[in-house]
Amino acid sequence: MAGRDARSAAKGTRGRATTLSAGLVVVRRADDGWRVLLLRAWRNWDFPKGEVGPGETPLAAAIREAAEEASISDLDFRWGEGFCETAPYAGGKVARYYLAETAQEHVTLPISPELGRPEHHEWRWASFEEAEKLLPPRLKPVLGWARQTLGQTGRGWP
Numbered sequence: 001m002a003g004r005d006a007r008s009a010a011k012g013t014r015g016r017a018t019t020l021s022a023g024l025v026v027v028r029r030a031d032d033g034w035r036v037l038l039l040r041a042w043r044n045w046d047f048p049k050g051e052v053g054p055g056e057t058p059l060a061a062a063i064r065e066a067a068e069e070a071s072i073s074d075l076d077f078r079w080g081e082g083f084c085e086t087a088p089y090a091g092g093k094v095a096r097y098y099l100a101e102t103a104q105e106h107v108t109l110p111i112s113p114e115l116g117r118p119e120h121h122e123w124r125w126a127s128f129e130e131a132e133k134l135l136p137p138r139l140k141p142v143l144g145w146a147r148q149t150l151g152q153t154g155r156g157w158p
Contacts, residue, residue, distance in 0.1 A: 018092040022058035023049020024066045024075070025099050025146040028125065034150060035125035036143070037107065038134060039069060045134040047142070048072070049095055058083070058096050066100075070123060071108035075100040084145035086138050097142050099149050 025047050026037040038045045050065040052058050059081060066072045079099050086095045107123045126134065128147050135143055 018088055018094050020052045020058060021049050021093060021095040022052050022062040022065065023047045023095060023097050024062045025097050025142065026066060026070075026072060026075070026102055027099070027146070027150065028102050028105065030125070033127060035127065036131045036146070037070060037072070037102075038124055038126050038131060040122040040124075044136065045131075046136075046139065047097060049097065059098060062096070062098050072102055072104050074102050074104045076102070079149050082149070084142045086142060089138050095142075097146075099146050 023046075027034050028037075029035075037047065039048060040046075048062075048066040048069040050061065050068070052061040056064075063073075063075065066075065077098065077100050081098060083096050083098045085097070088094055105125070124130075128143065131143055132140065
């Protein structure tokens with residue numbers, strides 16, 4: 001579902017309104033290939049993401065969520081502003097993901113003011129192979145899109 005526009009994300013299957021979330025597939029270079037940032041909340045692994053606020057663009061929301069959930073603000077959108085969206089899930093929610101590179105290796109899970117604790121329990125820089133095993137099925141197409149956009153199989157550089 002790469003590149004759908006905001007109008008198509010606003011309606012789910014059967015014409016119901018959906019909630020749009022936006023996030024980032026954050027990658028960084030390691031000695032042996034690309035690493036992808038994964039965040040775990042309870043049993044569920046995901047990329048940094050959250051609901052798009054009123055008057056906020058999806059890209060701005062994705063950048064905000066990476067800062068709020070993982071303290072990452074050093075982002076390079078060297079592949080442009082293309083995106084990939086999930087199929088509707090959890091009551092019609094659609095998640096839109098952009099691809100960004102960072103040089104930042106250390107991640108901090110800040111305390112959410114609303115929750116009084118971090119939103120996530122764990123983070124890791126995973127290889128594409130490890131991410132494939134950890135992510136739920138709804139995110140596998142997003143991971144595949146990111147891998148294809150990087151133009152490689154998980155190792156080496158584009």
